[in-house]
Amino acid sequence: MTDRELNRRVFLQRSAAVAAGTAALTTLPAWAGPATAEASPSRRPPLVPDVDVRPAAKADPTEATVAEAITLLRRRSLRATDLVEAHLDRIAKFDSVYQAFNAVTADSARAQARAADRHGSGTLNGIPLCIKDNYYTAGVATTANSFIYESFVPPYDATSVARLKAAGGIVIGKGQMGPLATTRATTPNGTITTVNAWTPGTVSIDPGGSSTGPACSVAGRMATSSIGTQTGGSIVNPSNQQNLTGLKPTMGRTSIYGVIPLSYTRDHSGPLARDALDAAIMMTIMAGPDRNDPRTLGLPAVPDLISSALPVRRHGKVVLRRPTTIGVPPDFLTGVSADVAALRRAFLDTLDAIPGATVVHVGYPADWDLMTGTFNNVRLSERTEPFLPFLKEDPKLFGVSLLSWLQGLFLSGDEWITGQRAKNHLLREVLDGVMSGCDVLLQTGPVPFDILGLPELALPIGFTAIGAEPKVPSGTILGGRPYEEDRLLEVAAAYQAVTSWHTQRPADPTLPSAGAKRTESAAAPAAEPLRLTAEEAATLSA
Amino acid sequence: MAVDPSALTIDQLNTFIASRLVLSGIDLSLLPTAPDPVTGAPTQAQVLSSLRSFVLSNPVVINAWRPSPPAGTADATILSQELSPPLEYPSITEAWTGERTGR
Numbered sequence: 001m002t003d004r005e006l007n008r009r010v011f012l013q014r015s016a017a018v019a020a021g022t023a024a025l026t027t028l029p030a031w032a033g034p035a036t037a038e039a040s041p042s043r044r045p046p047l048v049p050d051v052d053v054r055p056a057a058k059a060d061p062t063e064a065t066v067a068e069a070i071t072l073l074r075r076r077s078l079r080a081t082d083l084v085e086a087h088l089d090r091i092a093k094f095d096s097v098y099q100a101f102n103a104v105t106a107d108s109a110r111a112q113a114r115a116a117d118r119h120g121s122g123t124l125n126g127i128p129l130c131i132k133d134n135y136y137t138a139g140v141a142t143t144a145n146s147f148i149y150e151s152f153v154p155p156y157d158a159t160s161v162a163r164l165k166a167a168g169g170i171v172i173g174k175g176q177m178g179p180l181a182t183t184r185a186t187t188p189n190g191t192i193t194t195v196n197a198w199t200p201g202t203v204s205i206d207p208g209g210s211s212t213g214p215a216c217s218v219a220g221r222m223a224t225s226s227i228g229t230q231t232g233g234s235i236v237n238p239s240n241q242q243n244l245t246g247l248k249p250t251m252g253r254t255s256i257y258g259v260i261p262l263s264y265t266r267d268h269s270g271p272l273a274r275d276a277l278d279a280a281i282m283m284t285i286m287a288g289p290d291r292n293d294p295r296t297l298g299l300p301a302v303p304d305l306i307s308s309a310l311p312v313r314r315h316g317k318v319v320l321r322r323p324t325t326i327g328v329p330p331d332f333l334t335g336v337s338a339d340v341a342a343l344r345r346a347f348l349d350t351l352d353a354i355p356g357a358t359v360v361h362v363g364y365p366a367d368w369d370l371m372t373g374t375f376n377n378v379r380l381s382e383r384t385e386p387f388l389p390f391l392k393e394d395p396k397l398f399g400v401s402l403l404s405w406l407q408g409l410f411l412s413g414d415e416w417i418t419g420q421r422a423k424n425h426l427l428r429e430v431l432d433g434v435m436s437g438c439d440v441l442l443q444t445g446p447v448p449f450d451i452l453g454l455p456e457l458a459l460p461i462g463f464t465a466i467g468a469e470p471k472v473p474s475g476t477i478l479g480g481r482p483y484e485e486d487r488l489l490e491v492a493a494a495y496q497a498v499t500s501w502h503t504q505r506p507a508d509p510t511l512p513s514a515g516a517k518r519t520e521s522a523a524a525p526a527a528e529p530l531r532l533t534a535e536e537a538a539t540l541s542a
Numbered sequence: 543m544a545v546d547p548s549a550l551t552i553d554q555l556n557t558f559i560a561s562r563l564v565l566s567g568i569d570l571s572l573l574p575t576a577p578d579p580v581t582g583a584p585t586q587a588q589v590l591s592s593l594r595s596f597v598l599s600n601p602v603v604i605n606a607w608r609p610s611p612p613a614g615t616a617d618a619t620i621l622s623q624e625l626s627p628p629l630e631y632p633s634i635t636e637a638w639t640g641e642r643t644g645r
Contacts, residue, residue, distance in 0.1 A: 147581070189582030251633045265630050299637050374603045392567040396574075400582035406589060407596045409566055410559075415604045420628030425609050427632040453633035482633040534584035538592060 045123050045167065046284040046306055050074065051277070054503065061086045062221035063505065066127055066278040069224055073126050080116035080126025080170070083224070084109050087128045087172055091222045097200050097509040099185075099193040100216035102133055104173040105140060112170045122168025123285060130214045130223035133174040134181050135161050135269075136258035140171070144260045145179045147188045147397045148390050158258025159293065160227055160269050160286045167285045172223050175213030179401045180383075181229055181262045182541040183532060184209035190400030190532040197242055199469045200509035203530050208238025210542055215242040215272050219506060225282055226272045231262045231379070232542030233446030236458035239272050240475030243460045245492060245502060246272045247279040248446070250483045251453030252299050254283070255290035262542065263382040266450050275502045276459070276492035280309035283485065300483045308486035311497035318497045320356030321490040326478075327362040327438030335444070339464040343474050347461040347495075354494050362434050362441065371426045372448045377407070378419025379451075384408030400531075403538035427452050435481065440491055443477035455480045457488035460501040473501075547602050555594045 050071045057064035057072070061083045064072065072078035088106050095101055109128060116126035131137060134144040136154035143149045157165065165171065176185035176194045184207055185194035196207035197219035208215055211228025215238035218226050228235045230248040239246030247270045254269045261267060271282035287302045312321045328348065333341050352359045365371075384405055390397050391405060398405055411419075430452060435441050443449060449456050457478045466472045480488045496502050532540070550558075563570050573586045584592070609625035611618045629635050 187582075189580060191582075250637075251631055252637075295631060295634060299634065370603070370607070374600060375607075377600050378604065388566065392569075394572050395568060395570075396572060396578075396581045396583040398583065400584075402573075402583055403589065403592045406563070406568070406593060407600075409562055409568075410593060410597045411601060411604065415601055417628050418604055418607060420630055421609060421626045422604075422607065423632045424626040424629040427629070427636065428626070431636070453631060482636045531579075531582070534582070534588055535592060 046281065048123060048281055048306060049310070060221075062090055062224075064224065065274045066124070066225050066281050069127055070123070070281075080113040080120065081110070083126055084113035084128050084170060084172065087222055087224070090220070091173070094220060094509055094511070095222060097511060098195060098197060098216050098220045098222070100176055100197075100213040100220060100222060101130070101173040102143065102145065102176050102193075102213065103141060105171055106173075109170050109172045116168060116170070120168055122166065123281065124164060125168030127169050127224050128172040129164060129169045130173055130175045130217035130226040131161055131164075131171055132211050132214050132226070132228045133177050134229055134260040135227065136260075137161055137171060137174065140174065142174070142260070144181065145177050145185065145188060145193075146401075147399055148180075148387075149260065150188075154258070156258065158269075159255035159290045161258070163285050164227070164282070169285075173217070175211065175217055175226060175228070177213055177228075178210035178234075178542070179399055179537075180260070181210045181231060181234060182401050182404065183537050184540075185212035186400065186532055186537075188399035188401075190534070190537060192530045192532070196472070197509075198471060198473055198506040199466075202467065202469050205466060205469060205472060206241055208234075208241035209540070210234040211238050211272055215239060215244055215246075218242075218244055218272055218274060220509075221505060225274065225278055227269060227282065227286070228272050229256070229259055229262075230268045230270065230446070230450065230456075230542070231266045232376070232450055234542050235268070235270050235272055236443075236446050236456050236475075236477050239458035240460070240477070241473060243463075243473035243475070243501065243504060243506075244272050244458070245275050245279045245460070245496075246270065246458040247283050247485065247488070248450075248456040248458075249283060249287065249485050250455045250480075252293075252295040252297075253302070253455070253483065253485065254286045255293040255296050257290055257292035261383070261386050263379040264386075265382060266379055266453070268450075268453070276457075276489050276496055277306070277309040279457070279492075280305040280489050303486040305486055305489055308489040309493045311493045313497075314355070318354060318494050320354055320494050322487070323356045323358070324440060324487060324491055325358045325360055325438040326351060326491065327360055327435060327441040329362055329364060329434070329442060329444060331364075331444045332442050337464065340474055343462040343464065344476065347476060350498060351491070351495060354498065357491070357494070360438055362438060365429045365433055368429075368448075371422055371429070372445075372451065375419055375422045375426075376447050376451060378411065378416060378422070380404055380408035381411050381416050382408070400534050400537045401541070403534050404541045407538070423451060430454070431481065439481070439484075439487055441479040443479045446477060449479045454482060455485045455488055457485070457492055459492050459495065460504075461499075462501055463504075471506075547598055550598070552594065555597065556590050559590055559593045559597070 135158040194212040199205040214226030217223040219242040235246040273279040
C-alpha cells in the first residue's frame with residue numbers, strides 16, 4: 001500500500017490498534033442545509049472578446065489560455081471534446097509524476113464535453129478546470145487531503161464551483177492540496193505529493209501551497225485553469241512558484257460557501273490562471289453576492305474585470321488604463337537572492353516605463369513586524385473552533401497538521417479580541433499610511449493583506465536557477481485597496497502586454513522507469529519519499 | 543509586581559496544557575508515544591513541547607499590545623479603550639462605511 005492509498009478505513013484500523021478501548025470514531029454529521037448553492041448572481045453572463053490566438057495554442061489546445069480556448073471554440077476551430085481529451089491525455093501520461101490531482105473525473109468531463117459540443121452555452125463552455133479539493137463538489141469526494149474528510153461526498157457544489165459549472169466550465173478533477181489547506185500538498189501523514197511543474201525531478205523545490213495541485217495542473221497543461229483558496233498565501237504563492245497569475249480577491253468578493261473552513265475571517269477563493277485576462281474571466285464568474293455567504297452581501301458591485309485585464313494601447317504603445325502609482329516597500333529588494341533582486345529591479349524598471357505608471361518608494365509603520373508577525377497567529381483559534389468535534393474524537397485525524405489546530409486553544413477570548421483590534425489598527429496604518437501615496441502596494445509576502453482581507457494578484461516576473469534546476473519561476477505580488485481587483489488587473493495586463501514570462505510553459509517531465517521511486521533529486525539514489533514533520537507543518541501552515 | 547511567564551517550569555506548563563486540553567474534551571493519550579508514520583500525527587511529547595513554546599511566545603505578546611493614543615496623552619490606558627474597535631472583517635467594514643473604497 002502506498003501512502004497515497006492510505007484511506008480512512010486503514011486509518012481506523014490503525015487507530016483501533018493504537019488506542020484500543022477508545023470511543024469509536026463517528027461519521028460526519030448529516031447535512032441539513034439548503035439543497036443547492038446559489039449558482040449565479042442575477043446579471044448578464046460576461047462577454048469575453050476574441051483574442052489573437054498564439055500559434056502554440058492553435059497547434060496544441062493544452063497550450064491555450066481560457067481566452068484563447070474560448071476564441072477557438074467560438075470559431076469552431078476546436079471542439080470541447082478535443083480540448084478535454086487533450087488534457088486527459090496529459091493527465092494519463094504525466095500525472096504519475098506531477099501528482100497534481102487526487103481525483104480525475106474523466107467520465108463526467110467527457111460527457112460534459114460532448115454535451116458542450118452539441119448544445120453548450122456559457123462563457124466557459126467546454127473549458128476544463130481543476131478544482132482544489134477543499135471545494136464541495138456534488139457527488140464527487142472532497143477530502144481536503146485529510147483523514148477527516150476521507151470518505152466525504154458533498155451533497156452540493158460550493159458556490160464558486162456551481163457558478164463555474166453554470167457558465168459551462170467542466171470539472172476535470174480535484175487538485176491536490178496541503179492537508180486542510182495548510183502547507184504544500186502532502187498526504188494526511190505529511191508525505192509530499194505534488195511537485196513544481198517546472199522542476200518535477202527535484203521534489204524539494206517548493207511548488208507553493210496549499211493550492212499546489214491546481215497550480216501544477218495549469219502549469220503542467222492538464223487543465224486550462226483552476227481555482228484555489230487562500231488563508232495565508234495559498235493562491236499567490238503557488239502562482240508565483242509555478243509561473244501563473246493568481247488572484248486572491250478582497251474578502252467577500254467571492255463566496256466561500258461550500259469551502260472547507262480553515263480560518264473564517266481569512267479564507268478567500270480565487271483563480272490560479274495563465275494570465276491576467278484568464279484570472280479576470282474566472283473571477284468575473286465566481287464573484288458577486290451569494291445569499292449563503294453573508295460576507296458577500298452589501299459590497300461594491302463587481303467592476304468590469306475583463307475589460308480591466310485587456311491591455312490598452314495608444315499610438316501603438318501599451319499604456320496603463322488609468323494613471324496608477326505603485327508603491328515599493330522597503331524590503332522589496334532585500335532579503336532575497338541576488339538573482340531575485342535583479343528580477344525585481346527589472347520588473348520595476350519595466351513598470352516604470354509604461355506610460356501612466358509611477359513607481360514610488362513607501363515605508364512601513366514602526367509596528368509592522370509585530371502586526372504581521374505574532375498577530376498573524378490570532379487566526380489559529382478560528383481553525384480550532386469548527387474542528388473541535390474531530391479533535392475530541394481523535395486528534396490523530398489531523399495527521400501531520402495537528403499542532404496548529406491545538407495551538408488555537410491556547411489563545412484566550414480576550415486575546416482573540418485584541419487581535420481583531422489589531423486588524424483595525426493595521427488597516428488604518430495600511431490605507432491611511434503606507435498606501436496614502438499609492439494605488440497599488442507591492443507585497444513581499446501575502447500575510448498582511450490576508451489578515452486585512454485586501455486583494456492580491458500574483459504574476460510571473462522571470463526565472464532563476466536553484467541548484468541543478470536552471471529554470472525556476474519567480475513572481476511578485478500586487479496588493480490593492482478594498483474591492484479594487486480591477487486596478488490590480490490593469491497593472492498586470494499592461495505588464496504582461498510588454499513581457500512574455502506568462503506565456504512560457506515547462507518542459508514535459510521525464511517519466512520514471514517502471515518501479516522507480518520518486519526521490520529528492522532525479523540524480524539521487526532511491527530513497528524514501530520526502531515528508532514534512534509535524535513541526536514543519538505547523539511552521540509552514542497557511 | 544509584574545509576573546514573568548518565563549519563570550514557569552516545564553511541569554507547570556505541561557499541567558496547564560494537559561488541563562486545557564481536557565477542558566476542551568481532547569484526550570492527549572490518544573496520540574502515539576513513538577513516531578507514527580502511518581498517520582504522521584505528532585507524539586504526545588512533541589505536542590507538549592510545541593505547545594509550551596507557543597504559550598510562552600504568543601499570548602504574552604498579543605495581550606501586551608494596546609492601540610496607542612498620541613504620545614504624552616494622560617490616562618493613555620483608559621483612552622486606548624476607545625481606539626481601534628475590533629473588526630473581524632476590516633475590508634468589508636471599509637466598504638460598508640464608505641471610506642476609501644475607491645469606487
